[in-house]
Amino acid sequence: MVWVFSVWAITLDRYLRLAVLLVSVQCVACTPEPEPVNDIGRWQITDSFILSAALSKQGQHTALLFPQGRLAVWDNDTQKRLVDWHAPDVLPDTSMMHMDESARYLLSATRTVVQIWDATSAEPAGSLDLSAQLGDASITSLRFILAPHSFVIGTSGGDILFADTRSDEYHLAHQHDADVVKLIVSPDGELYSAGNDGLVVRWDKQKKAPEQTLTVPHRVTSLEVGRDNNVFVSDALETQVIWQSQYNEIISELAYWERFQWFRVARFAPVNPWLITSSPKTEMIIWQLPEGNPIAQWWAEAQGFGSTVLDMRFTNPARLRTVTSDGVLQDWDIADIAEQSGSY
Numbered sequence: 001m002v003w004v005f006s007v008w009a010i011t012l013d014r015y016l017r018l019a020v021l022l023v024s025v026q027c028v029a030c031t032p033e034p035e036p037v038n039d040i041g042r043w044q045i046t047d048s049f050i051l052s053a054a055l056s057k058q059g060q061h062t063a064l065l066f067p068q069g070r071l072a073v074w075d076n077d078t079q080k081r082l083v084d085w086h087a088p089d090v091l092p093d094t095s096m097m098h099m100d101e102s103a104r105y106l107l108s109a110t111r112t113v114v115q116i117w118d119a120t121s122a123e124p125a126g127s128l129d130l131s132a133q134l135g136d137a138s139i140t141s142l143r144f145i146l147a148p149h150s151f152v153i154g155t156s157g158g159d160i161l162f163a164d165t166r167s168d169e170y171h172l173a174h175q176h177d178a179d180v181v182k183l184i185v186s187p188d189g190e191l192y193s194a195g196n197d198g199l200v201v202r203w204d205k206q207k208k209a210p211e212q213t214l215t216v217p218h219r220v221t222s223l224e225v226g227r228d229n230n231v232f233v234s235d236a237l238e239t240q241v242i243w244q245s246q247y248n249e250i251i252s253e254l255a256y257w258e259r260f261q262w263f264r265v266a267r268f269a270p271v272n273p274w275l276i277t278s279s280p281k282t283e284m285i286i287w288q289l290p291e292g293n294p295i296a297q298w299w300a301e302a303q304g305f306g307s308t309v310l311d312m313r314f315t316n317p318a319r320l321r322t323v324t325s326d327g328v329l330q331d332w333d334i335a336d337i338a339e340q341s342g343s344y
Contacts, residue, residue, distance in 0.1 A: 035340055036298075037296075037298035037299075037332070037337055037340070039301075039330040039331055039332055040319075040331050040332065040333050041329075041330065041331035042301070042328065042329065042330050042331075043076070043079055043328075043329045044326070044327055044328045044329075045062060045064065045074055045323075045327045045328075045329065046064065046327040047326070047327060048066055048327070049066065049067060050064055050065065050066060050310070050325050050326075050327055051065045051066060051067060051095060051096075052064070052065040052096055052097050052310065053065070053310040053311055053323045053324075053325070053327075054097065054098060054099040054310075054311050055099075055311045055312070055313040055321060055323055056099060056101060056102065056103035056313070057101040057102070057103075057313065058313060058314070058315050058316075059076060059313035059314070059315040059321035060075070060076055060077060060103065060315075061073055061074065061075060061076060061082075061099070061103035061119075062074045062076055062323055062329065063097060063099040063103070063106055064327065065094065065096070065097045065108065068087060068092050069086060069087030069088070069089075069090035069091055069092040069093075069094055070084070070085065070086050070087070070090060071084075071085045071090050071094070071097060071106065071108055071117065072084040072085070073099075073103065073106070073119045076321070076329060082119060082122075083117075083119050083122045085117065085124070089124055090108065090115070091108075091110050091113060091115065093110045093111070094108045094109065094110055094115070095109070095110065095111075096108065096109050096139070096141070096142065097109070098142050098143055098144065100144045100147040100148075102147070103119060104118065104119055104120050104147070105117065105118060105119070105125065105144065105147035105148040106119065107142050107143075107144060107151060109139045109142050109153075110139070111138040111139060112129060112130055112131045112134055112138060112139065113127065113128065113129050113130065114127070114128045114130060114139070114142065114151075114153065114163075115127045115128075116128075116148050116165075118148065125148050126148070126165060128163070128165065130153065130161065130163075130170075133161055133170050133172060134155055134157075134161070135157070136157070137155040137156045137157035137159065138155065138156045139153055139154070139155060139156075140154050140155055140156050140179045140180055140181055141153070141154035141180055141181055141182060141183045141193075142154070142183065143183035143184065143185060143191075144185075145162075145185060145191065145205065148165075149164055149165045149166040150163070150164045150165075150166075151163055152183055152191065152193075154176075154179070154180025154181065154182075154183050154193060154195075155179075155180060156179050157174075158174060158175065158176035158177050158178055158179070158180060158195060158197070159172050159173065159174050159176070159180070160172070160173045160174075160175065160176075160180060160183075160193055160203070160208075161173075162205075162208050171208050173203075173208050173209065175193070175199070175201050175210055175213075176193070176195035176197050176199055176201070177195070177197040177199070178195050178196035178197035178219070179195055179196045180193050180194070180195045181194065181195055181196055181219070181220065182194035182195075182220055182222075182223040184223055184224070184225055185225075186225035186226075186229070187225070187226075187227065188229075189205075190202060190203075190205075190225070190229070190245075191203040191205050192223060192225055192231065192245075194220035194223045194233070195219070195220065196219040196220070197219070198215050198216045198217055198218055198219060198220060198235060199213060199214075199215050199220075200213065200214040200215070200216070200220060200223065200231070200233055200243070201213050202231075202245045211245075212245050212246075212248050214231075214233065214243050214245075214248070216233055216235040216239045216241070217235060217237065217239055218235040218236045218237045218239070219235060219236045220233060220234070220235055220236075221234050221235060221236050221262045221263060221264060221280075222234035222262070222263040222264055222265065222266045222277070223266075224265075224266040224267060224268060224275075225245075226268030227268070228244075228246075229244060229245045229246040230242055230243070230244055230245075230251070230268070231243040231244075231245050232266050232268070232275055232277075234262055234263045234266070234277075235262065236262045237260050237262065238259070238260050238261065239253075240253060240254040240261070240262075240263065241253050241254075242275075242289065242290070242292075251290060252289055252290040252291070252292045253292050254275075254287055254292045254294075255291075255292050255293055255294075256294060261279075262279075262280065263277040263278060263279060263280075264278050264279065264280055264308060264309065265277070265278045265309055265310070265311060265312055266278070267312055267313070267314065267320070269314065269317070269334065270314050270317045271317040272317075272334075272335075272338075273288065273289045273290070274286050274287060274288065274289065274295075274334070274338070275287040275289055276312065276320060276334065278300070278308075278309035278312065278322070279309075280308060281299075281302065281307065281308055282299050282300040282301065282302045282307055282308060282309055282324060283297065283298075283299055284297065284298050284299065284300060284309070284322070284332075285297050286334065286337065286338055286341075295338055295341050296337045296338050296340070296341040298332075298337065300322050300324055300328070300330055301324065301326070301328050301330060302324070302326070303326040303328070304326065306325065307324055307325055307326050308324065308325050309322050309323070309324055309325075310323055310324060310325055311323050314334075315331065318333060318334055318335040318336075319331055319332065319333060319334065320332045320334050
């Protein structure tokens, strides 16, 4: 009941704020057009088709997954490829991957098999067929808890599989009613999951049980955890909220002109009270928190209709690095972009 009340209260607040924006539209129309936003660094790693991309914690490394069993890691500072694995070492039907924060270890997966990779030694570190644990389900997401031995798997059956290869322990926990599509570990080490059922779960990793849950109306498309247990949740239609998971409270909601909107990737700024989001394409927005108002908007480079931002990381408190499905890395001076908008 608390959650229902919060949604109505915040939704009402959102429409009141939008009404204020509408009243001031004539003043906005008289302001000069904002200057175009330019990147401060660009590098195209590849022009090959990419299935998945991941940046390390401070954006120093990029991992790319290609079709037909190819997985590679680059050093973004030197623009050199560090390791390149191919089939048959990489299973040809590999469809997803995850890189740990240090960029040393990677996970990749087919529908039922997980492979572990060591980028430092350039050698495979292990392979696990999880068919027995999965039953009729398949792998839909994966994430290290403590690389390279401990990780979690999300499944199409709504289960979370906690795996530890060192102790050979596997624990299946059921909480979702649909595909588990998001797994994330917070800066404080808290594990979160989100699914196509609209459920977001904060997990007790020791007990392997839910600590807090939040339900949004539609499938979750974006999940990001910042400081102080603040969690950004976006569903596929119109719910974009900041959830304070420790107290199970909604503390903010994004406000925008469009009736519907959803996001793919999001990051909380390390210092400023900002949230950066990417659209299903390459549109980027800076949001002021806790008000939830947009303060700047620009687009990452797009080379085709299907171009999208696959990952983003802060390389320092003022600079953001993005990588797109076209294999393009771009650096952005976020402080300068906000200053150009007159909101910094």
